Amino acid sequence: MTGTVSRRGFNLCLGSGLTSALAAGYSRRAHAAETITVLNWQGYGTDEPWALKLFAEQTGITVRHDYFNSEPEMQTKLRTNPGAYDVVLINSARTRSIAEEGLIDPIALDAVPNAKDLVPSLRDHANLTQGATHFGVSWLWGMNSLAVRQGKVIGADSFAVLSDPAWRNRAALFDDAVTEIGVGALLTGQDINAPKDLNAIAASLKAMKPNVKLVWSSESEFDKAFAAGAFDVAIYWSGASARAQTRYHLPIEFIVPKEGAIGWLDTLCIPAAAKHKAAGLTFINFLIGPQFYLQWAESAGAAASANGAAMAQLPADNAIRTIHKPEYLDKLQFMSMLPDDRRQAFVDLWSEVKAFYAT
Amino acid sequence: MTALGRIWLALLLGFLYLPVIVLVVMAFNASPLYALPFVFSLRWFAALPTDEAILAATRNSVLIAVVTCVLATSIGTLAALALSRNTFRGRTVLQLLLLPPIAIPWLIIGTAMLVFFYWSGIGRGLHSMIIGHVALAIPYVVLVIGPGLHSLPENVEDAAKSLGSTPLHAFFAVTLPLLAPSVAAAALFAFAVSLDQFVISYFLSEPGVTTLPVQIYGAIRSGFTPEINAISTVLLGASLLLLLLFARLADFGGFIGRR
Amino acid sequence: MPPDGQTRSRLPPPSLATAGLLAPAYLWMTIAVFLPLAAMLYFSLLTRAPFGNRPAAFTLENYLAFVRRPYLLRVAWTSISLGLWTTGLCALLGWPAALALARTVGGRARGALFLLIVLPFWTNGLVRIFSWTMVLSEGGLLDQAVRLAFPGLRPGEILYSYPAIVIGLVHAYLPYMVLTSYVSIASINPAIIEAAQSLGARVPVLFATVLLPLSLPGLLSGAVLIFVPVLGSFMEPRILGGRVGVTMGTVIEDQFTQAFNWPLGAALSFTMLALVLAMFALLAAAMRLRTAP
Numbered sequence: 001m002t003g004t005v006s007r008r009g010f011n012l013c014l015g016s017g018l019t020s021a022l023a024a025g026y027s028r029r030a031h032a033a034e035t036i037t038v039l040n041w042q043g044y045g046t047d048e049p050w051a052l053k054l055f056a057e058q059t060g061i062t063v064r065h066d067y068f069n070s071e072p073e074m075q076t077k078l079r080t081n082p083g084a085y086d087v088v089l090i091n092s093a094r095t096r097s098i099a100e101e102g103l104i105d106p107i108a109l110d111a112v113p114n115a116k117d118l119v120p121s122l123r124d125h126a127n128l129t130q131g132a133t134h135f136g137v138s139w140l141w142g143m144n145s146l147a148v149r150q151g152k153v154i155g156a157d158s159f160a161v162l163s164d165p166a167w168r169n170r171a172a173l174f175d176d177a178v179t180e181i182g183v184g185a186l187l188t189g190q191d192i193n194a195p196k197d198l199n200a201i202a203a204s205l206k207a208m209k210p211n212v213k214l215v216w217s218s219e220s221e222f223d224k225a226f227a228a229g230a231f232d233v234a235i236y237w238s239g240a241s242a243r244a245q246t247r248y249h250l251p252i253e254f255i256v257p258k259e260g261a262i263g264w265l266d267t268l269c270i271p272a273a274a275k276h277k278a279a280g281l282t283f284i285n286f287l288i289g290p291q292f293y294l295q296w297a298e299s300a301g302a303a304a305s306a307n308g309a310a311m312a313q314l315p316a317d318n319a320i321r322t323i324h325k326p327e328y329l330d331k332l333q334f335m336s337m338l339p340d341d342r343r344q345a346f347v348d349l350w351s352e353v354k355a356f357y358a359t
Numbered sequence: 360m361t362a363l364g365r366i367w368l369a370l371l372l373g374f375l376y377l378p379v380i381v382l383v384v385m386a387f388n389a390s391p392l393y394a395l396p397f398v399f400s401l402r403w404f405a406a407l408p409t410d411e412a413i414l415a416a417t418r419n420s421v422l423i424a425v426v427t428c429v430l431a432t433s434i435g436t437l438a439a440l441a442l443s444r445n446t447f448r449g450r451t452v453l454q455l456l457l458l459p460p461i462a463i464p465w466l467i468i469g470t471a472m473l474v475f476f477y478w479s480g481i482g483r484g485l486h487s488m489i490i491g492h493v494a495l496a497i498p499y500v501v502l503v504i505g506p507g508l509h510s511l512p513e514n515v516e517d518a519a520k521s522l523g524s525t526p527l528h529a530f531f532a533v534t535l536p537l538l539a540p541s542v543a544a545a546a547l548f549a550f551a552v553s554l555d556q557f558v559i560s561y562f563l564s565e566p567g568v569t570t571l572p573v574q575i576y577g578a579i580r581s582g583f584t585p586e587i588n589a590i591s592t593v594l595l596g597a598s599l600l601l602l603l604l605f606a607r608l609a610d611f612g613g614f615i616g617r618r
Numbered sequence: 619m620p621p622d623g624q625t626r627s628r629l630p631p632p633s634l635a636t637a638g639l640l641a642p643a644y645l646w647m648t649i650a651v652f653l654p655l656a657a658m659l660y661f662s663l664l665t666r667a668p669f670g671n672r673p674a675a676f677t678l679e680n681y682l683a684f685v686r687r688p689y690l691l692r693v694a695w696t697s698i699s700l701g702l703w704t705t706g707l708c709a710l711l712g713w714p715a716a717l718a719l720a721r722t723v724g725g726r727a728r729g730a731l732f733l734l735i736v737l738p739f740w741t742n743g744l745v746r747i748f749s750w751t752m753v754l755s756e757g758g759l760l761d762q763a764v765r766l767a768f769p770g771l772r773p774g775e776i777l778y779s780y781p782a783i784v785i786g787l788v789h790a791y792l793p794y795m796v797l798t799s800y801v802s803i804a805s806i807n808p809a810i811i812e813a814a815q816s817l818g819a820r821v822p823v824l825f826a827t828v829l830l831p832l833s834l835p836g837l838l839s840g841a842v843l844i845f846v847p848v849l850g851s852f853m854e855p856r857i858l859g860g861r862v863g864v865t866m867g868t869v870i871e872d873q874f875t876q877a878f879n880w881p882l883g884a885a886l887s888f889t890m891l892a893l894v895l896a897m898f899a900l901l902a903a904a905m906r907l908r909t910a911p
Contacts, residue, residue, distance in 0.1 A: 360821065363718075364718030364722035364723075365718065365722055368718045368719060368722075371796075372731075372734060374711075374789065375738050378738075378789065379737075379738050382745055385749070393752060434642040434643045434646065437642060438640050438643035438644065441636045441637075442640070446629055447629055447630055447633070447636060448631050448632070449631075453640065454902070455899060455902075458842070458895060459652070459655060459891060460647065460651050461843065461847050462846045462847075462849070462850065462890070462891045462894045463655065463887050464852070464867055464870055464871070465850075466874055467884060468651065468654065468655065470658070471654035471655055471657055472651075472654045474654065475653055475654035479653075490650045493646060494650030498647075502798070503843075504801075505839055506801050506802040506833075506835035506836040506839050507801045507802070507804075540801055540805070541801045544797045544798075544801055547733075547739075548736075548794075548797070551740055554740055555739070555740075555742060555743045557743075571742065572742055575742050576744060588745060591742055594741070595740065598737060598740050599737060602737065
């Protein structure tokens with residue numbers, strides 16, 4: 001890794017301006033032999049082996065990973081391991097509260113060249129900005145909404161299908177308080193982030209009891225149960241639906257009903273105590289660029305990119321593109337920051353609903 | 360009577376091995392979604408040698424399990440001896456203290472360890488995982504050896520001593536062999552508890568250093584394929600070979616029971 | 619050696635040797651388990667996890683969880699009944715198996731069987747549970763097998779139900795009971811059994827008056843090793859129970875993985891722990907009364 005110039009040769013070059021050029025080359029190589037640590041969900045793009053290889057070839061930076069299985073866990077890891085991570089994935093619903101805790105740095109978007117291609121409404125979303133300061137770079141967006149068995153469930157256009165007696169014992173719900181309260185809020189015409197009438201939401205969720213067969217908590221669980229024919233209507237993620245179609249050829253159809261759907265936006269952020277911030281930003285730039293996204297979308301199936309230019313380059317019949325129509329961006333209610341007591345109220349309510357389903 | 364007993368054992372083994380057989384069979388099924396009909400394929404086994412993550416995780420798991428087994432069994436046996444032999448003030452409290460590690464959901468203990476190890480500087484890594492695994496295995500060891508000790512005639516050791524043996528020699532030559540079945544059972548337990556422990560490993564592992572159950576748990580989120588079944592089958596096969604070898608070399612039947 | 623049955627105040631403190639035997643185990647557990655749990659206990663008395671720049675105040679609210687959220691009582695009962703069913707079935711199935719292992723099989727075969735019983739334990743628990751879903755689901759292996767054997771019978775789906783959870787739990791914990799019972803039974807002095815038989819005791823009497831009482835320590839040990847963790851289990855209920863799988867374990871997990879409410883999760887766990895400790899303290903007292911001379 002060190003230069004091949006011998007010491008005597010080096011001394012000879014000292015006088016000449018050659019050394020400055022050599023020194024510049026040497027320091028770039030030394031800088032480039034960096035390792036950064038990324039904190040993310042497992043299997044969510046940043047750890048694709050081909051991508052890491054490509055990135056290492058282009059920049060000399062090696063990427064290691066640590067994973068979390070829930071957002072509170074991501075917060076715990078950030079809090080108890082200062083300096084351990086250089087890039088962290090944060091759901092935009094939590095970006096601002098984590099920024100307020102001082103755990104992540106503001107990001108100057110001019111240091112991220114690919115950011116200019118991000119869809120403006122996503123790039124500057126209120127969830128991740130404070131005035132003109134960005135605390136994260138928008139990376140992927142998706143929706144939590146209805147997914148139904150193609151060919152068997154026809155004409156479903158509302159979340160009410162989840163309590164329709166025709167689908168008794170044939171429904172699966174997502175085990176996530178924020179999402180399910182959101183579904184209830186959409187059904188009762190409320191704001192998913194600040195619903196006024198939790199009782200109405202509780203009632204609409206409890207009404208689904210005869211239909212609910214299981215409550216799933218991972219994509220893997222959903223896909224396997226769906227393939228085994230356990231249920232016909234469900235709440236699912238848009239990206240996962242795309243993956244289920246392309247990878248496993250499952251007869252699944254993703255629907256944004258008339259009540260709208262729940263949107264989420266994932267952002268890439270730089271922890272405040274990170275040791276390799278510049279390298280982290282380089283990786284983020286790589287991730288939001290079309291070169292990474294297009295290959296990832298083709299090979300693994302991903303969620304929708306916040307990079308409009310990249311999305312436009314997907315083939316027109318690609319499942320991700322057909323599901324994540326840009327016009328949905330205005331129909332969606334995005335998950336946003338929740339004060340602790342409201343989040344706890346949601347978790348309590350969902351806990352109670354699940355206990356009700358169990359009786 | 361004997362026939363009845365053997366039939367019962369056979370049925371029990373059938374029940375115990377039902378999901379294991381499914382596990383092994385599905386390792387040879389082509390569908391990544393575990394969907395039937397069954398199509399024979401070796402693709403998941405073929406994927407193993409190149410999956411560095413799973414191999415490293417397996418190596419760590421086995422290493423930690425062996426270390427845990429040795430440590431937990433030895434210090435657990437000592438504690439079990441003390442608890443069952445003598446009555447002393449505070450004995451009941453000490454016995455009750457064995458319960459929290461198995462009563463409190465491992466999620467809580469894991470989080471508690473994470474926080475405490477961070478504050479105390481112990482940190483995360485292989486060493487912390489071992490500390491955690493041993494601590495959780497000790498109650499199992501004590502609770503498994505306990506009943507064996509209970510029926511141990513106490514005066515056997517005294518008899519040996521009265522015949523001129525030193526206490527230490529009496530322990531090793533008399534008590535320990537009589538305890539052998541219990542200690543063996545406890546050791547097997549400790550190994551199993553550690554091998555399958557994912558919550559503690561999950562919380563205490565460093566980025567990049569992980570164990571097999573943690574890999575599997577993470578994979579459940581991101582999509583686990585029958586590759587998991589393949590590695591489990593390999594591990595199972597290796598364990599079976601090891602145990603059968605052991606059973607052949609040692610007269611394990613005599614080792615674990617007097618008859 | 620001091621005789622049993624002495625009143626507690628006259629019990630001697632542990633001798634140096636005893637303390638030396640106990641020290642490694644309990645010191646280890648103190649550093650790795652008790653101190654961290656003490657930190658959790660402290661958390662459970664706060665309003666929120668003490669991270670970040672928002673202050674946390676003291677409160678007993680979390681310990682009133684069962685009062686504030688009455689549905690938790692039913693969830694707690696689910697956990698307790700799962701514990702009782704699992705322990706009971708494990709005892710019913712495991713004790714006779716241990717007896718059979720100790721008395722009807724000899725030599726090498728016994729060793730091999732012993733190890734075979736432990737072997738499933740060495741496969742990953744999650745994958746085993748998942749294998750059960752394949753057996754129990756509609757169209758799964760059990761369903762197909764029954765339909766093959768009894769065409770016309772449609773057993774339907776066992777998966778996503780309470781019995782499915784019990785099956786999964788019993789399967790996971792059965793080896794504990796078999797092993798602890800075996801350890802107890804194997805150390806019964808054969809002379810006692812022979813004596814009873816020579817006095818003309820028939821099999822049921824033998825069981826009731828000799829085998830069962832003398833192997834009680836093993837049964838109790840197994841019961842502890844099974845009942846206690848089952849109370850806090852969440853994997854089997856989640857995966858096998860479908861919408862029915864709501865237990866204290868899943869509720870506590872939700873506090874950690876959905877809300878960032880460590881205080882509530884910790885308080886619920888410690889409440890359960892207190893319940894378990896109380897039960898066993900009572901049991902220990904009852905045992906001491908029974909065995910007092």
